[in-house]
Amino acid sequence: MSGPPPKGWQAIQDEVLRRIHARDWPPGHVIPGEVDLAREFGCARATVNRALRALAEAGLLERRRKAGTRVALHPVSRATVEIPVIRREIEDRGHAYGYSLLERSLAPPPAGPRATLGPGPALHLTALHSADGAPYVVEDRWISLSTVPAAHDAPFDRVSANEWLLAYAPFTHGDIAFSAEAASDSQAELLSTAPGTPVFAITRVTWDHTRAITVVRLIYAPGYSIHSVIGGMSADPRAAS
Amino acid sequence: MSGPPPKGWQAIQDEVLRRIHARDWPPGHVIPGEVDLAREFGCARATVNRALRALAEAGLLERRRKAGTRVALHPVSRATVEIPVIRREIEDRGHAYGYSLLERSLAPPPAGPRATLGPGPALHLTALHSADGAPYVVEDRWISLSTVPAAHDAPFDRVSANEWLLAYAPFTHGDIAFSAEAASDSQAELLSTAPGTPVFAITRVTWDHTRAITVVRLIYAPGYSIHSVIGGMSADPRAAS
DSSP states (O other): OOSSOOOHHHHHHHHHHHHHHTTSSOTTOBOOOHHHHHHHHTSOHHHHHHHHHHHHHTTSEEEETTTEEEEOSOOEEEEEEEEEOHHHHHHHTTOOEEEEEEEEEEEOOOHHHHHHHOSSOEEEEEEEEEETTEEEEEEEEEEOTTTOGGGGGOOOSSSOHHHHHHHHSOOSEEEEEEEEEEOOHHHHHHTTSOTTOEEEEEEEEEEETTEEEEEEEEEEOTTOEEEEEEEOTTTOTTOOO | OOSSOOOHHHHHHHHHHHHHHTTSSOTTOBOOOHHHHHHHHTSOHHHHHHHHHHHHHTTSEEEETTTEEEEOSOOEEEEEEEEEOHHHHHHHTTOOEEEEEEEEEEEOOOHHHHHHHOSSOEEEEEEEEEETTEEEEEEEEEEOTTTOGGGGGOOOSSSOHHHHHHHHSOOSEEEEEEEEEEOOHHHHHHTTSOTTOEEEEEEEEEEETTEEEEEEEEEEOTTOEEEEEEEOTTTOTTOOO
16 A cells, blocks of 8 residues: 555545456455555554455445455346236326227348247237227337247237237246337327437346247336335345445 | 137136136136036036136136135246346456446435435435446435445445445345436436436345345346246246246
8 A cells, every 4th residue: 555554444445445346356356355455544453344344234245254354246236127917007007098009010020020030921010009998009019920829810909919929828938128218200100299209218028948939129108117126235235225 | 708609628617717807706706616607607517627727727716625616816927037247247258347436415305215214414425337337227326324324434436335335235135127218418318328218227235134225226228128037837937928
């Protein structure tokens, strides 16, 4: 260290944080023992212990019985997001649900869904879900007919694929992404907004074991947001603030 | 029923889905027993059983031992979103992390944070996190000085509040929201984009038991998205497709 040594446990904690931040002590780095740090900082070992304890409780440092204390590799907090069926989400918010199928066709999927579903023809659906008559979300979906042959004969004119697939093609796992997009001309028209307006988008891919079932993009009307709760220190001490 | 009765278990399943969808059978509604449905549809009871089984497995119907079968109230799937410290997220993506404090002031919070933090002066921080020198996210944060008095003396010029609070004000629980916003003039300038560009926003409020710690808005550079996985039928049979 250059300059005068830090005084008190909070000053030591600041210096430790600074070293982690500056990557003098990168993730996984085993930091010096308390005796060595006490000597460096010119303080009691108990003062060092006090400084490190809060950092360990916060998940920035990991104290291991024999291997010493190291900088944590992955401090992270977790939020659980609930994803109801669209109809149910709208009804839970106290609105009347509406659904209209806009397009139903067989076509080779474009690049994004093709990477998941393969190059062969798939079922393409476009639909609008509404709340109290106002546009709520545009559903743009591709369904694999090899994984879900029954979709070939389903009209999707009264029951949305969002619900129909619940019963006909339950999935084993999926990927989901949340992003902000600019509404395209057609999306903007459906959502009664101007092209380029920021809209919340969910892209979801679901699989039945190794076979892709469906790729769907949901483009929500302006103002949509997803809310969730994050657990704190008792559940996971490595949460971001 | 009007018209000819449905044939086969899949046709019966379609009709049941239609009734749920049309709210002839609303959420919580106890549907007729299998014997009655078999009579209505003119088929064997086993055919009705087959039709209802998949809907129950998908979570649209709930079969209860003595109380009959009812339309499920809340079919929902869950995605777990991991929220690492910003520095760690950038480094995990293989980029060099950069941080700069843009503003640090004491002020009465505006309406949104004030509802959580109260009307008294709070610490306002604005900071930019960068990845390989490119703007990554703007952090706009209010910290309660009554809950976190130590923040009064923290400069936040080298260690971000995002990390500092980990050690100094661990939270017990929080709320988080994801949304799509139009970049304001100042956000656009910091993120090297045009005003009005769609940007992904995270708004997070954290508490230490009953005391609010901080309200933060994170405005990400264009193109940002959050990825997660959703469990399937084995973990939660009521997932949206």
